[in-house]
Structures are given as structure tokens and as C-alpha cells.
Amino acid sequence: MAGVRRTVVLMLCGGLVAVLLGGCGGAGEGGGDGGGGGPRDATRAIADLLRQRSAAVRDGDEAAYLRTVDPHSGPYRQRQRTVFRNLDALPLAAWTLRLDDPARVTVPATAERTTADVRLAYRLRGYDTGDATAGQRLEFVRRDSRWYVAGPAPGSRPQPWDQGPLTVVRGTHSLVLGAGRPEASLRGIAAVADRAVPEVSAAWGGTWARRVVVLVPASQAAMGELLGEGPTAYAGVAAVTTGRHRDRTPADRVVVNPEAYDTLGTLGRRIVLTHETVHVATRADTSPATPLWLSEGFADWVAFRGTGRDPREGAPELARAVAAGRLPDSLPADADFARPTDGDGDRVAEAYGEAWLAARMVADEWTPDDLVALYRAVGGAESREKAVGPALRTELGVSLTEFTARWRTYLDHELG
Structure with missing residues (x-):
């Protein structure tokens, strides 16, 4: 599955957190008639x-x-x-x-x-x-x-139906497929996803399916198998979203890591699934030109809306860094969101906090509609170089340099 997005439990907990040969086959008692001629x-x-x-x-x-x-x-x-x-x-x-x-x-x-x-x-x-x-x-x-x-x-790589008996739970806005998981647990996930979908729709709008498909493998190791990774590749990751950039007919899946998800409380689960549902909703307007600070920041802005969590509660690692005088000089790079091999997740958590507050600043100092317009404008650009600067100028009336300076002031005000 390509295009995986990750939600890092460390940040959330700290802050809270093939294709077409159609038609019927021939009759017969085996597959494929003949095969002996060459x-x-x-x-x-x-x-x-x-x-x-x-x-x-x-x-x-x-x-x-x-x-x-x-x-x-x-x-x-x-x-x-x-x-x-x-x-x-x-x-x-x-x-x-x-x-x-x-x-x-x-x-x-x-x-x-x-x-x-x-x-x-x-x-x-x-x-x-x-x-x-x-x-x-x-x-x-x-x-x-x-x-x-x-x-x-x-x-x-296996598919969900290859990993043992599958339980299918249909929610109001969700379809949850679980292998080796209690049905009650899957119904709980469906309930959280059902709440997430209208919240995302209210923030994003658009013409997305307004439904979400959630895969819940039996274990973290089984999740790794589904995604072509090792058994510990998603340790500490509550959920990921799969999908393809610039696909106007996306068929994304949210994949839950049960071992990480089960450690979260009610609010944490809500934030995780809302965040991932945003990635499903915005997939058609997300492209390689979209920086992770915008896609992850927007997803967190939607996920945290209405939760009552202020920046210090939602981004404690970043709050500690700012209080210690380590105010970032620039918006986080895509590499800052990669899980470190040494297990130290503070920089990842800080990057998510920086991205969230960048999106939150646009919604606060401009409007939520301006934030959505910025996202769409960036995703519609031909390249990263032609995306962010021109979109900021067109949608918000500022340069990237001006935007960054305002964001640093915003961080200092909210967290300093």
C-alpha cells in the first residue's frame, strides 16, 4: 500500500495527546484449460x-x-x-x-x-x-x-481477508474489518469513526465519499505484514492511512495498530481516527507538492477542534522546547516527521506540534475557510517549488518569509 501516513502515539499521548481481466472464466474442474502446448x-x-x-x-x-x-x-x-x-x-x-x-x-x-x-x-x-x-x-x-x-x-503481502476469519462491522459512516479482534472492540472503533466523518466533513467539505474503511489486524505484527513492513515497524503508531496522491477516485484505508490504539483513552482514540479520516477526505487534493507540515497540521487542526485542548496540552514537547528558548527558525521539513531509529520521538512530536499550530494560526488569524483554500491551492500546484509560496501569497496575502515570522510569533505567544 502506497502513501502511508502515520499518527505517532508518543505525540498524541503526550499531548492529550489487480486490474482488469474481466468476464466469466470458462467452465471446468480446474483452473486454466490446457497449458501443455508451450x-x-x-x-x-x-x-x-x-x-x-x-x-x-x-x-x-x-x-x-x-x-x-x-x-x-x-x-x-x-x-x-x-x-x-x-x-x-x-x-x-x-x-x-x-x-x-x-x-x-x-x-x-x-x-x-x-x-x-x-x-x-x-x-x-x-x-x-x-x-x-x-x-x-x-x-x-x-x-x-x-x-x-x-x-x-x-x-x-497479504490482504485483510488472508489473515484469518474476518469480522465485518458496518457503522453509520464506516466499515470496519477486523481479523482476530473481538466484535465489541470493532464496534467501538466504528462508533469513533462514525463520529469522525461528520466532523471532518464540516471542516473540509468537498466531494469525498464521506465514508471510511478501517482495517484492524490482530496485532502490530499483522499490521506490519499488511503494509509490507517488519513486526515492529509500527511500534508506537496508533494508525496509518493508505492511499495514492492525485487520485481523483481514491480508495483509502485507515489501518489501526490494536496494540497502540488500545492504550489510548477515549479522547486519544477520537483524535487518532479523526486525524486519519482527514487524510482520507483530503487525498484527492493532496499531492507531492503538499508539505507534511500542511497535511499533518491540517489533520491535527481538525482532530483537535472542539476537544478543549490548548496548545500546551496538545503539544507539550514543543511547549517545553519553546519555554527553554528553542523557538524553531523554520517550518518543519518532511524529514522531521519520520520516526527516529534511536527511539527518541521528541523531534517527531515537536514537528507535529509545529504543524498543528501553523494550521491553527491560519484558522485563528485568517479564517478556517482560508486554511482549506490554502490546502487546496498547494495540492493543485505542479511542484513543491511552485506550491507553498504562491499559494500563501494568493490565499493569505503573505510571503513564505512573512508567514514563517508570524508563525514564530504565534508559537511564542501560545507556548512561551
């Missing part, structure tokens, strides 16, 4: 196998789905029963698997086993305005001239 025939057979598998998911046909699975794969075949039932519980509007690059799939005529990259594209009815996509690498096996899916290749 490399091209084998490639066509595997492509046909993926069409059959896709059609079985769309049609809700478990028997047809299992006919695409290696009959001798043992435990994998049994897991695929669970995968199919997980998928059958989802409100799927579209589902398609295809070979990622058929021209690069070369299967020797005598091969009985091969691997290939595949691309999944799917859409959740009522939640996605565009396709969610994911790449996988699968193993295929030929038995009696027919090809079957034999399992994931080493290193292939």
Missing part, C-alpha cells in the same frame, strides 16, 4: 485461471473458487475456504485479478510450477469511489495439464 499456452491458461477465480468471487460461488485452488495444497486449500467466506461477507462492487505483466510471464513448456505477479482491483459498494489495488505474487502448479493457484510466493 509458454504462450501456459500464460493464457494462468490468465484464464485468474478470470475464473475473479468470477467466482463476484458470483459468490465457493465451489468454483475452490476449483481454482491446488487440490493437493492441504492447509492452503483449507485457508482458502476461509478467504472466500471473508470475501463473501464484504459489500463488493467489483473484484478482478489479472497478470500484472503477461508479456513478462514465461513458463517453460515442461514446467510444473511457476510464480507470477498479479494485480488485484476491487471496490467496496457504498465506500469506495474508485478501485483499491494491490499487487501479489502467487505460485501456480500444473496438474494433469491444468493450472491451479498453489499459494502465495515468499514475500507476497
Whole structure:
């Protein structure tokens, strides 16, 4: 999943805190008719196998789905029963698997086993305005001239439905998918997300779906698997958002780290999910030109609105730095938001505080509408160099230098 945004628990606690080979596959008792005539025939057979598998998911046909699975794969075949039932519980509007690059799939005529990259594209009815996509690498096996899916290749990233029995909870504005989590816990997350969506809509407006899909894996390690990272990569991170820049039909997902999220209180959970929901809502207007101080600052401004938390409570690490005479000279760089390898999160927390107060200053000293207009203007620029300065001049009537000076004065006033 590309474009991951992180919410750092350390800061919050301190401050409080694939794609389209459509159509029905051919009938038959296996996947892929033939495959014994040479490399091209084998490639066509595997492509046909993926069409059959896709059609079985769309049609809700478990028997047809299992006919695409290696009959001798043992435990994998049994897991695929669970995968199919997980998928059958989802409100799927579209589902398609295809070979990622058929021209690069070369299967020797005598091969009985091969691997290939595949691309999944799917859409959740009522939640996605565009396709969610994911790449996988699968193993295929030929038995009696027919090809079957034999399992994931080493290193292939799982999807939520691959991680065990899935519980699906539908909220008013949310869909929560949890693997290995109590249903009551998932309903609690749905309730928080349901509150976040209208709060974000009130602040942002726009034409976003006004729904949010939340994935809750069983553990922090399982979260790392979903996102292609190690088991401790998201230690101390309550949630992330996945998505693609400049995609006018986004299909973002909020992914919750249950081990970090469960340590938060009621207010912390509200702030985390509201923050992440902002990233979902603003995705179509966020681009590589958008600096993290603006995207993260805006998300925190929305998340903290109405909570009653003042800057010293919401950004204690930054408050301590300012009180000690360490007033920042410039707006935080993107690198300041990266989690440090030495485990010292104070600079990250300070960066989030600096970004939040930059957005808060615009809403206070100009208007909330001006803050939204600034965000949209920056995201619509061709490059970072052509984004912030011109947008500040157009929307707020100040240069970047003037804006920075006012922000430093604002920090000193609020925290000094």
C-alpha cells in the first residue's frame, strides 16, 4: 500500500495527546484449460485461471473458487475456504485479478510450477469511489495439464481477508474489518469513526465519499505484514492511512495498530481516527507538492477542534522546547516527521506540534475557510517549488518569509 501516513502515539499521548481481466472464466474442474502446448499456452491458461477465480468471487460461488485452488495444497486449500467466506461477507462492487505483466510471464513448456505477479482491483459498494489495488505474487502448479493457484510466493503481502476469519462491522459512516479482534472492540472503533466523518466533513467539505474503511489486524505484527513492513515497524503508531496522491477516485484505508490504539483513552482514540479520516477526505487534493507540515497540521487542526485542548496540552514537547528558548527558525521539513531509529520521538512530536499550530494560526488569524483554500491551492500546484509560496501569497496575502515570522510569533505567544 502506497502513501502511508502515520499518527505517532508518543505525540498524541503526550499531548492529550489487480486490474482488469474481466468476464466469466470458462467452465471446468480446474483452473486454466490446457497449458501443455508451450509458454504462450501456459500464460493464457494462468490468465484464464485468474478470470475464473475473479468470477467466482463476484458470483459468490465457493465451489468454483475452490476449483481454482491446488487440490493437493492441504492447509492452503483449507485457508482458502476461509478467504472466500471473508470475501463473501464484504459489500463488493467489483473484484478482478489479472497478470500484472503477461508479456513478462514465461513458463517453460515442461514446467510444473511457476510464480507470477498479479494485480488485484476491487471496490467496496457504498465506500469506495474508485478501485483499491494491490499487487501479489502467487505460485501456480500444473496438474494433469491444468493450472491451479498453489499459494502465495515468499514475500507476497497479504490482504485483510488472508489473515484469518474476518469480522465485518458496518457503522453509520464506516466499515470496519477486523481479523482476530473481538466484535465489541470493532464496534467501538466504528462508533469513533462514525463520529469522525461528520466532523471532518464540516471542516473540509468537498466531494469525498464521506465514508471510511478501517482495517484492524490482530496485532502490530499483522499490521506490519499488511503494509509490507517488519513486526515492529509500527511500534508506537496508533494508525496509518493508505492511499495514492492525485487520485481523483481514491480508495483509502485507515489501518489501526490494536496494540497502540488500545492504550489510548477515549479522547486519544477520537483524535487518532479523526486525524486519519482527514487524510482520507483530503487525498484527492493532496499531492507531492503538499508539505507534511500542511497535511499533518491540517489533520491535527481538525482532530483537535472542539476537544478543549490548548496548545500546551496538545503539544507539550514543543511547549517545553519553546519555554527553554528553542523557538524553531523554520517550518518543519518532511524529514522531521519520520520516526527516529534511536527511539527518541521528541523531534517527531515537536514537528507535529509545529504543524498543528501553523494550521491553527491560519484558522485563528485568517479564517478556517482560508486554511482549506490554502490546502487546496498547494495540492493543485505542479511542484513543491511552485506550491507553498504562491499559494500563501494568493490565499493569505503573505510571503513564505512573512508567514514563517508570524508563525514564530504565534508559537511564542501560545507556548512561551
